[in-house]
Amino acid sequence: MNTQNKKERLIDSAATLFHRNGLMATSLADIAKHADIPIGNVYYYFKTKDDLALAAMLKRRQQFAAAYSLLSENIDDPRERLIEAVNYYAKIRNDYTKFGCPVGKIINDTDMEKDPIAQATALIFADFVAWAGEQFKQLGHSQDAQKMAISLMSGIQGATIMAKSFSQPQILADETLRLVEWLEGIPNKKITLGKAGIRTSA
DSSP states (O other): OOOOHHHHHHHHHHHHHHHHHHTTTTOOOHHHHTTOOOOOHHHHHOOOOOHHHHHHHHHHHHHHHHHHHHHHHHOOHHHHHHHHHHHHHHTTTTHHHHOOOHHHHHHTSSSSSTTTHHHHHHHHHHHHHHHHHHHHHHHTTTTTHHHHHHHHHHHHHHHHHHHHTTHHHHHHHHHHHHHHHHHHSSSSSEEETTSSSSSSOO
């Protein structure tokens, strides 16, 4: 097996175990065992657990960024892009109910003011807010775009915590449905009604 495959296995195993058990409760030995790589080999790729955690968060951030790009490329309507993004959380509600949000879990385990891992992980949320904010802007809500994007993510994160607290994935499913209904009701301010009653782009 080549070097790149081993490195990727370590990164993927780290991301999985950090999500399941948390950053603090996961050791390099745990990660090596999960990746089926001798612990001594881990240090060839990563000197510390923090280095591996940063690599895992960077990969997760890249995966989310790729997902946003796909939504933007394949769905013309910004509202439908947002709805599709929200529906993703309904699909993975069982995983989130069992283990929580992988991003939020890392942030809760770290010191936002001092820890580079926390700061790097928070960028994943920042990316979502920036992307969602752009969709709201395209719907004509430039002034409130960031607030709306933060509210959207807050709804998902809050429902994730409640679903995990009560071991009820339906809580997350219900909240994603509510958020979809909210998105469907937001007016597209860039669509105006013409004099002849024809909808035209502003």
